[in-house]
Amino acid sequence: MRTLRTLGAAGAAVLLTASAATAAPSPPPAPRPQLTDAAVGRAVAALDGSIAEKMRRTGVPGVAVAVVHNGEVVYLKGFGLRRTGESAKVDPDSVFQLASVSKPVSSTVIAGALADPGAWDKPLAGSLAGFALKDPWVTSHVTPADLFSHRSGLPDHAGDLLEDLGYDRAYILDHLREEPLTPFRASYAYTNFGLTAAAEAVARGQGVSWQKLSEDTLFKPAGMTRTSTEFDAYAKAPDRAWGHVRNPDGTWSPRYVRDADAQTPAGGASSTARDMSRWLRLHLDTGSLDGKRIVPADALARTYQPEIVSQAVTGRGTPQFYGLGWNVSYDDAGRLRLSHSGGFALGVNSNVTMLPLERLGIVVLTNGAPVGLADSVALDFFDTAQYGKPTTDWLPLVAASYAQTFSVGRSETDYAHPPAGAKPARDSAAYTGTYDNPYYGKATVTAAGDGALTLSLGPKPMRFPLTHYDGDTFSFETTGENAVGRTGVFFTDGKLRVEYLDENHLGTFTRQ
Structure with a gap:
């Protein structure tokens, strides 16, 4: 899942909070020390207009929103279309993919399953077969809390590119041991598959699958009847909201279907606004729902505690933290603020x-x-509740943050335009063959009758036509959730290096 690398967690929330701090008036309006029913009511009343205005400005096809206050669902609506070109409307029971909002849902599951807040701090110690990190000492000491708070030392988004190439969860978790580590518990880097490893370990410790653990611990007790951790449930939902991407002309099309089963606890859940309102009610009633205790209060509260600094200083001079599946911050009145964003490109x-x-x-x-x-809908809502009105126009600020995120990893080389005096490629036989890599597996380069080269990667495999650039340098167009446009392929001394796979120096393949 492409989850906002420069925004840090999760999506968006860490840099979002920083952007919020930078963009808010200086000094900001005084926040209300306690939000009255009237203040919340005004924020709720403004939602219809806020959502409609932002849908008009962006063209996003469909939106569903739920608000909970003092144990009651005070707003629950759908807007727009489930799929462009069709007439079916979004309603509170339309099924959406959650992307990284899956993370706080998953930490809720584990809080309920483990019950004891201290269980988060017990080392996995071989409880997940095939999982290890590069440093044996870290492997023997890493805990679910370390992996859920992104402080294990794994690099940013470790394993995501393996998923893009088609590898399954077992292969990815088994190969995280190849990733270089930064200092354990002293560095923050957002990792979908680190969190997934922790969730899988907890589920196996309970003797069940992650879906079964989620159903038994949270979904069934909370009455979340349309929520699942399996892609198949989303794909077969008759009222699902299809994912859309924006076309160059500003229209939106459902061109892709994102199957995130490999990283389900981190990004693969799906749900409805109605089900998520029940989950919100559970959190805001310290783990109880409709008078029934579902998650122990102290176990749930543990997920809210700051575990690692995710951003040392924001525009307001305050740090941002990551807890257990949550972005953790404190507002101008000193109140705990929990958030998470999710995004699939x-x-x-x-x-x-x-x-x-x-x-x-x-x-x-x-x-x-x-x-x-x-x-921006959420930011406007809380601004209106706390300050009486939005403190700034959030939409372009957040959009710019996302645009910055999706530009990360793009090559500085314009492979579409070879340099003047580019050297010709050698005969295709100089490049064809099978290459091996301990992390990315096998790569194969084949030549067509006209000499055109194709690079094959991944288990299926995925095939990428190579375009000559200069001498022994070629390029291809990347695909998938983490696509970064054209990337370079460099042949030298019996080796092949793929530029966008080499961020952590793992992208070199050796010819067999």
Whole structure:
């Protein structure tokens, strides 16, 4: 899942908070020390207009929103279309992919399954077969808390490119041992598959699958009847909201379907606004719902604790933290603020934000690739509740943050235009053959009758036509959730190096 690398967690929330700090008036309006029913009511009343205006400005096809306050669902609506070109409307029971909002849902599951807050700190110690990190000492000491708070030392988004190439969860978790590590518990880097490893270990410790653990611990007890951790459930839902991407002319199309089963606990859940309102109610009532205790209060509260600094200083001079599946911050009145965003470049954006002290929360689900709508609706809502009106126009600020994120990893070389005096390629036989890599597996280069080269990667495999650039340098167009446009392929001394796979120096293949 492409989850906002420069924004840090999750999507969007860490840099979002920083952007919020930078963009808010200086000094900002004084926040209300306690949110009255009237203040929340005004924010709720403004939602219809806020959502409609942002849908008009962005063109995002469909949105569903739920707001919970003092144990009640005070807003629950759908807007727009489930799929462009069709007439079916989004409603509170339309099924959306959650992307990284799956993370706080998963930490809720584990809080309920483990019950004891201290269980987060017990080392996995071989409980997940095939999982290890590069340093044996770290492997023997890493805990679910380390992996859920992204402080294991794994590099940013470790394993995501393996998923893009078609490798399954077992292969990816088994190969995280090849990734270089930064200092354990002293560095923050957002990793979908680190979190997935922790969730899988907990589920196996309970003797069940992750879906079974989620159903038994959270979904069934909370009455979340349309929520699943399996892609198949989303794909077969008759009222699903299809993911959309924006076309160059500004229209939106459902061109891709994102199957995130490999990293389900981190990004593969699906749900509805109605189900998510029940999850919000559970959180805002300290783990109870409709008078029934579902998650122990102290176990749930543990997920809210800051575990690692995710951003040392924001525009307001305050740090941002990551907890257990949550972005953790404190507002101008010193209130705990929990949030998480989720985004698939292939067509999804979501946000959840809560002020537990005020028993107030919002969830925004959309079926469009991240352009800022989900986050800016939530930011506007809380601004209006706290300050009486939005403190700034959030939409372009959030959109710029997403645009910056999706530009990360793009090559500085314009492979579409070879340099003047480019050297010709050698005969195709100089490049063809099978190459091996301990992390990415086998790569094969083949030549057609006209000498055109194709690079094959991954288990299926995926085939990428190579375009000559200069001498022994070629390029191809990347695909998938983490696509970065054209990337370079360099042949030298019996080796092949793929530029976009080499961020952590793992992208060199050796000819067999």
